Amino acid sequence: DTGVSQDPRHKITKRGQNVTFRCDPISEHNRLYWYRQTLGQGPEFLTYFQNEAQLEKSRLLSDRFSAERPKGSFSTLEIQRTEQGDSAMYLCASSPSVITDTQYFGPGTRLTVL
Amino acid sequence: AQSVTQLDSQVPVFEEAPVELRCNYSSSVSVYLFWYVQYPNQGLQLLLKYLSGSTLVKGINGFEAEFNKSQTSFHLRKPSVHISDTAEYFCAVSAGTGTASKLTFGTGTRLQVTL
DSSP: OOOOEEEOSEEEEOTTOOEEEEEEOOTTOOEEEEEEEOTTSOOEEEEEEETTEEEEEOTTSOTTEEEEOGGGSOEEEEESSOOGGGOEEEEEEEEOSSTTSOOEEOOOEEEEEO | OOEEEOSOSEEEEETTOOEEEOOEEEOSSOEEEEEEEEOTTSOEEEEEEEOSSOSEEEOGGGOEEEEETTTTEEEEEESSOOGGGOEEEEEEEEESSSSOOOOEEOOOEEEEEEO
């Protein structure tokens, strides 16, 4: 396994711009998760997919956020009209479909909104 | 809903000394418990997990944790730390029922190992 990969690793944008992040899970992992981690805090759950179906979204995921996982492979997380409060590390994780399976995390995308 | 409390934001310790990082959780349902480590500018790596069975769980890098249901705790221990153990440690829980397995994390404990 090559592990979970995320792109880009860093993104600096101006307030009001749209940004999109990509996550490539470990191959054959059915579940894919997005978390957000702000400075000094633990990761907070945003959303997760079982194959291509988005099964749960956190209340943290405002209308400006959208996530997709076409064909059940890679996933994208888009933030529209970014705000300074969106500055954070966005982490992606994947796991096989059994509830007890370990979630494997990617290195994250650090977003800075100026 | 579940919640996790990590009582210590920072733990300084000398190399080769023992360490304990504390974690307490709250949940109305049975839970699975995890400890993850995060090195600077990296993602999270699983140290160990408790699903069921023996309450003493051994993980990677010489770490172990003990599940205590009556005290709702899952403290992480290592008998002798190394400089390379310096990192942020996160305790997490997931619901032990249903199909969702999202993790709820604590705020983390920074372990600082010095000579």
